[in-house]
Amino acid sequence: MPPPSYADLVPRLPRTFGPTVNDQLRRWDLLFPAEQRQLRAQLDYLASLSPSELKALFAPMAGLERRMDLPNWKPGTVGMSIEETGVLARSPLYPQWRTEVETVFTHIEETLEKSARPNRPARLILCVLPSGLPVNDREIWPGLAGQGAWVALSKPFRESENALVSSLARRTVSAGLEELESTWVFECGRDLSAVVESTNAVEISWGALEAIRRTFLDRLNAIQRDLRSADQTTADLRRLDISPSLDPRLSKVPRLREFIRSILLSGNGSLVFNNSFVQWSASEALRRVQPQVLVARFGIRPKIKPFSSLVMFEDQNRSNPTPDQDDPAGSLIDGEMLSQYVHFTARDLPAYREHVVTLFACGDLSRVLVIGSRSATDHFSGSPSAITTEQLSSLSLSWLAGT
Amino acid sequence: MTRRQLVQFLTAAVAPRILAARQARTDAPGKRLVLVTIGGIRRQESFSKPGLVNVPHLFDELLPQSIFYPYTANEGVTSHFNTISSILTGVWQHVDDWGSQKPTNPTLFHYLKSQHNAGVNDTWVVTSNKQLTANISPGVNVVLSKQLLVEAVERIIMGQSTRKQLEREQLLSEMKSVLETDYERIGWGAPSASSFQDPEVKKTFVAALTNFIHGPDAPASGDDLTFIVAKEVLLRLAPAMLMVNFSDVEVAHSGAYSLHLGGIRRSDALCHKLWEFIRTNPALKDNTTLVIMNEFGRDPDGSSTNGFFNHRTNTESCRMAWSMVLGAAVRKPEVVERVIRQVDMAPSIGTWMGLECDRSVGELLPEIAI
Secondary structure, three states, X not given: OOOOOOOOOHHXXXXXXXXXHHHHHHOHHHOOHHHHHHHHHHHXXXXXXXXXXXXXXXXXXXXXXXXXXXXXXXXXXXXXXXXXXXXXXXXXXXXXXXHHHHHHHHHHHHHHHXXXXXXXXXXXXXXXXXXXXXXXXXXXXXXXXXXXXXXXXXXXXXXXHHHHHHHHHOOOOOXXXXXXXXXXXXXXXXXXXXXXXXXXXXXXXXXXXXXXXXXXXXXXXXXXXXXXXXXXXXXXXXXXXXXXXXXXXXXXXXHHHHHHHHHHHOOOOOOOOHHHHHHHHXXXXXXXXXXXXXXXXXXXOEOOOOOHHHHHOOOHHHHXXXXXXXXXXXXXXXXXXXXXXXXXXXXXXXXXXXXXXXXXXXXXXXXXXXXEOHHHHHHHOOOOOOEOHXXXXXXXXXHHHOO | OOHHHHXXXXXXXXXXXXXXXXXXXXXXXXXXXXXXXXXXXXXXXXXXXXXXXXXXXXXHHHHHHOEEEEEEEOOOOOOHHHHHHHHHHXXXXXXXXXXXXXXXXXXXXXXHHHHHOOOHHXXXXXXXXXXXXXXXXXXXXXXXXXXXXXXXXXHHHOOOOOOOOOOHHHHHHXXXXXXXXXXXXXXXXXXOOXXXXXXXHHHHHHXXXXXXXXXXXXXXXXXXXXXXXXXXXXXXXXXXXXXXXXXXXXXXXXOOHHHHHHHHHHHHHHHHHHHHHHHHOOOOOOOEEEEEEEEEOOOOOOOOOOHHHOOOOOXXXXXXXEEEEEEOOEOOOXXXXXXXXXXXXXXXXXXXXXXXXXXXXXXXXXXXXX
């Protein structure tokens, strides 16, 4: 699909919008279908407004921008540097500006929702904590449990996991979705890679990205103490050919290759901690790809060794030859919080809000927590006795099929 | 839990100990300030019912002796350099957060130097956060303790040192070496080129580094080192004004929630140790005020900015901090229910020290002694 042209519209948008919109349009082919649909709908809507309507919509923001000391962006400027983002973020008017951005986008989204009323398929998120965590010491996900239902399993989840993920990855994708929007799997290790190998599922593993993470960390650790150095390093890493370090299934699809690059460049611990990588990449996939099924499989991170990682945010094995030791207690606290964050991200997206069920599971527990609409929890919790692997898979597939 | 409920809960919980502390206080003869800032800590992980488990020392032992402001608003830029310079100047700052620009108004250090003719060793900053460069207040001694540790570790890892392993003794040698040759490059600040060559100052650092490496609790974090350096500075140089910054909590940016909680608990324990040191030191106990402030909260769970990882939303979770005043400036221990602003602290503490912070926009806090 060729990129649409909005050359007439962009100069009429608020100054702070231009660089970001231009950047999105320049990278049109690297945007996922859901992003393209959303951006096109938003810009088409704005282009359809009369000059007076457009002016009225953006009047408060234009007023703020006139009072802000902004960089000298031109209508054709593409993207914002870290330095320019810093200038914007430290403006005294930045809080009001952010509020106004949210107001405008809420208005646009609500208008589009009313007019389009898209037919949205049912979706499913599976968040899995690994075996080996001290889950029997206390209640897990206590804050969420009141919003959903625990469903008893006939055996520990670890014995059902592969069969469930396999059945999800092998299902027929719902009408109206592209193959790329079917199933995405994020994991710390490579436990599920064989399970989804011969399917169309996208599987991204923290462990499999070790070489490229090492390269990025080396470059980022060499940044000097100024913003220009940070901007330059970021620009270099955006140009770096990362394909040789990626699995061919990922490197041959430019959108997937660039998705991984953007995850590793956007912080949020994705270069440093396995579970942060899983959470952040899963949340970004929900926002950008909107897959019908997403699996976020968390892991156990090693204990932090003295001096090495806390001061370096680095590969601690380079500085300390002592073998890694697992930190199951810390990993449970991390995984419990981060798996909730995956759910929170989906909860706020129109594509998922009323259409998703999230299953929270832990390898050693013989139950799963089901969170979603009333119909979703009813769908999974109808059985009076513990359900088998086959029943869990069947319930998941029938939920996705809308039956 | 509403604000009122929280204040009532805090007040009721500490009331008996506040009374005991009031009875035990004596009037202080002199004026010294130790200001501790801690990175971003949300209320839900600190001064709330579920959060108190992370701040047992602050809550059980320090709060009853203090003036505690549970609602201290950060109305400025919720980033580290801007927040700390706003606290120090009493004016909301909007400068580069990487520390390449100076605050645009005088700091408490400036006021002290210009109005009290303070000496070179009267003003010190000991910080875990590398953004707090010498620019935070030119002319002040700025020690980036954690950055010293980082540099030493990096040299060993990158093979730039003859020392090859990250063992405590080798790390001590490397830190001494960085201290000898490279302190300016890593961002430390000194009033004059000879400041860090002063034998007493050198002795202070060497003692601190040795205590860090050979300490009984095997301290290993940046904040542990910052505490030990700050304690040595207080002990040996007795400055009139010392600012200490703890930042282990900022591991939250990398998403390890358990390590973030560990950072809060470490800050809690180090603040307690610092107060105990001040309270039991004959030269400090009667004339020193300790102020402890978190810089801001963090973003709320479920925010589009990835919750506790960051601190940039315009929300109460991010903007509402707390502050605690202990020691000589405490007229009577109490929990203050009304909302104050972080910029109120500089003129209030400045006034207690006999300084006129005439450029500050903050209001005087009447609970603090004059």
